[in-house]
Structures are given as structure tokens and as C-alpha cells.
Amino acid sequence: MDAEEIQCSKIHYNLPIKELIGIAVEKEDGYIAKNGALCINTGKYTGRSPNDRFIVDSPSVHHHINWNKANMPMTMENFDRLCSKILDYIKEKEIYVFDGFAGADKDYRMPVRVINEFAYQNLFSQQMLIKAKEGELSDFKPEFTIIVVPDFKADPQVDGTNSEVFIVLNFDKKMVLIGGTKYCGEIKKSVFTVMNYLLPFKGVLPMHCSANVGQDGEVTLFFGLSGTGKTTLSADHDRRLIGDDEHGWTDKGVFNFEGGCYAKCINLSQENEPQIWNAIREGALLENVVIDSATGEPDYDDGRHTENTRAAFPVEHIDNSILEGVGGIPKTIIFLTADATGVLPPISKLTKEQAMYHFMSGYTSKLAGTERGIVDPKATFSTCFGSPFMLLRPQVYAKLLGEKIDKYDVKVFLVNTGWASGSYGIGSRMKLKYTRSMVRAAMNGQLDGVDYYIDPIFGLAIPKECPNVPNIVLNPPNTWYSIDEYYRKANNLAESFKSNFKQFKDVPEDILDAEPEKMPEDYIV
DSSP states (O other): OOGGGOOOSEEEESOOHHHHHHHHHHHSOOEEOTTSOEEEOOTTOOSBOGGGEEEEOOTTTTTTSOOSSSSEEEOHHHHHHHHHHHHHHGGGSEEEEEEEEEOSSTTTOEEEEEEESSHHHHHHHHHHSEEOOTTSSTTOOOSEEEEEETTOOOOHHHHOOSSSOEEEEETTTTEEEEESOOOTHHHHHHHHHHHHHHGGGGTOEEEEEEEEEOTTOOEEEEEOOTTSSHHHHHOOTTSEEEESSEEEEOSSOEEESOSEEEEEOTTOOTTTOHHHHHHOSTTOEEESOEEOTTTOOEETTOOSSOSOOEEEEEGGGSTTBOTTOEEOOEEEEEEEEOOTTSOSOSEEEEOHHHHHHHHHHOEEEEOTTSBTTOOSOEEEEOGGGOGGGOOSOHHHHHHHHHHHHHHHTOEEEEEEOSEESSSTTTSEEOOHHHHHHHHHHHHHTTTSSSOEEEOTTTOOEEESOBTTBOHHHHSGGGGSSOHHHHHHHHHHHHHHHHHHHTTOOSOOHHHHTTSOOOOOGGGOO
């Protein structure tokens, strides 16, 4: 859709960052914190609304989409009606347009136009997508148009939605409609979802992962859901950041979908995460972070609005980042999980078949605030570590991953950033300094020559030693208050894995062989 087709009171095209910030402060209750970041509050909705995302069902996509609770259909008639109402709604509005790209690789990038009701969300769009370079705007033609109207509420009885909130993707008309929520994350995740649908048809693996590169040029990928540590662990002062959340993997290497980072900042500290801390400055956007009224300082420890406080900033705010957003063929893959049961080892090495199994399983725990209604950690399985954003069948993405692991002899590790010494409420989160040491050892080859033992339930290869990590930490049963309770919890988790995997049909036997096996009951006292 061309912005010129839209009738409204005034259209602003690609405004400079400073102007958008000024408008947000003047008209949208924005506030400038002492560190220079623009602070906004998203009100009722402080996380994604997974029950409000729809895909327009049409013959061109029907047989490709993996229809489920995350990928719900909407009729073309309902979409057209909703779109018409939105276009009427913005006739009296002042809107903000950003033209840019999703995808740093010019062979695969997608031109995107974002039309925002609010200036601060247009700022977010500019931070998260890739800005057009000089000369690229003169003949810019969007492949997808995203219209974002937070103050427009849907009528479920009329519009075919589940609530006042809606996120609707239409691949025939190449449009996305977002409304009813001010949470900025819906914009970036909609773009990610579109790319996840389109790229596999081109032989490219789209991935919910962060990526960085060492001084030796070797690339590492970090897969994991929100809150598992992708941004934190990939922002390493010894390595250069390619991107923190969404990438594609071609025969040339990997490329970032985005031009910015969207980091969780609850309990953020300068000591533990200096790169993210320093990136939150003028030009950055803070969502739902409490600001001290006396000093103007952000209080990252205060989660009164949500545990899902967020910071959006351009990738150039991260020291040592790769502004081009591209890297070579990955040599190491890290699967991150925040295991609330506390039974998975802090690090283990996977075979290709185990990697395929755990990729399709995507086990983790949803953490407080990442979605509406999540207060305590909740065990979940999210296919490909990003099920809500993967529209095709899981086997499509897993097959592409397996082929690349084989072709490029990639090492794969499973890292538990969740609980140790007991389940949630009894144990504690794994220390970040230990996780960093384990990840660095995996990337640097320091775990290649050590001895491993095989976990009796999950079949995982666990290193017996790791630099800068106490040996006892590596073996979960050794840290629990009761070995029998550990194995009971581990058996329960193993059964959850097996139950979840039953949904997948026509899976090769070698992948099924990677399933965990419960410990015999007579072994447990």
C-alpha cells in the first residue's frame, strides 16, 4: 500500500529521531530519563498478545500454514472490513511513516513500510528495522505494509477477533494490521513472522536467535525464547555482535533481520550487562521502566508495571557491533533454555539428531511478563524456539537446520540458564558468570578435549570440567538437596518431552531415538 493512498490530517515521512522524540514528549506523555532515553508506558498491554494474532486464510497460503492456536485463521472478508474501518479511523489522525528494510543481506531483504499512529512507535520502527541509505527512498516500493493503530479497538463480534487487540497478517495483500495494544514488540514480531514464512521457499533458514562473531571470524548462534539470555549472552565484549534476535542463514552465512536490539532490562545492572547498560542513551526507547521522579534515573529493579520492561536501541549503540549485520557460516550453535524444574544440566553437547529433537521441542519456561497472564515461570514447548512466529510446519525448519549442521560440521550445545540446586521456588537461577564461562568455553573449543559423561535420562553429553566453573555445578544431581527428588523431577520432565513430541508426524527414527528415557521407578527410593 502506498502512503499516498491513505487519507489523514497529516503525514510525516521518515522523520529524524530527534523530531520523533520531541513529538512523543509533547503529545504522547513521553519522558526523557537522565540517561537521555525516551520513556513511555504502554498501559494495559505490556507484552505480546498471543491469542490475538491471525493469518488471513486464502488458497495461496492455506496448505503451507501450520494452523494451530498460535496461527489462527481469519477470513478475507473480515480482514477487508477491519482494514476499511482502520482507514476510516486514521482520516482524522496525524500519522508517521517509516520506510526501511527487514534483512541485512540485499539478496534477501524485504522492503517494509510502517505506518504508525504514534511517534514513539515510529521511533521504535526506525530503531528495529534497517534504515534506507541515501538514494534508496526515491523509488522505494514496499513489499509489505504494516499499519499500527494502538488506540483503535476491534469489536470481536463484528471483526472476528478474540478481543479488542488484533495482529493480522495478510500474505495476499502483503499487509499487517496491528491495533488495540501499545506494546511495541508486536511490530517487530510481525515482521519476523512474515520473514519466517517467505524465506524457506528461497532455501534460507529463518531463526529466532542472536549471533556474534569472534576475533577469529567464527560465528556463534544463540537460540532461545524471550528471557533465556540471547541478548545478554551474545553481547560479549570479546566478540562482535551481528544481531540480538532474528537472523537468516544462507549458503553465504548469516544476516540480521533488524537494525536494532530489543532487550529485556528488568534487574539490568552496569556490572553484569555493561554493553546493554551503555546502549540505553539518547535515541533509545524504554518501555514501562519506572523512572525515579526526583533524579530522573531509570530504576531497572522496579517491576511494578511489568517484569517485561524493554529497551529498544539501534545496533550501533552496542560497542563492537557489526553495523553491516552479516557474518560467515556459523561454527557453534547454543540452544538456551530457562528450565524452571532445575534438572537440565547447565551445559551439554548434542549430536545432530539431538539438536534436531531439541530444536523441534524448543523447551523452556515462559518468564514473568513476556506474555499477558504469566506471573511465575511456566514450562512450555515452543517449536524452533519461536513457535508463535513460525508459520510453516516445524519439520520444514528442522530439516533446513539439520542439513546445515551436517554440511558445515557445526557444534551444538544445550545451555540451561534457568534454575539449579532445585526447582523454581527452592533452587536459584544459574549464576550469569558461570553461564558466560561455559558459553565461552564452548565457542573457543575448550570443551572439545574434555571428558564427558552421558546423562541417564536425557542422553546428553555433560562435560566433566569447564574453565572457571566448579565441577560440582556441571552435574545437576550433585547440587540438589535430594537425589531421589531430582530423579522424580527429571522423570516428569522427560515424560513432558515425550508427550509434546507426539504432535510431530513422519519424524525420522534417528531423531526419535534422541527422546529422553525415564529412570526406572525401582531405581528411585
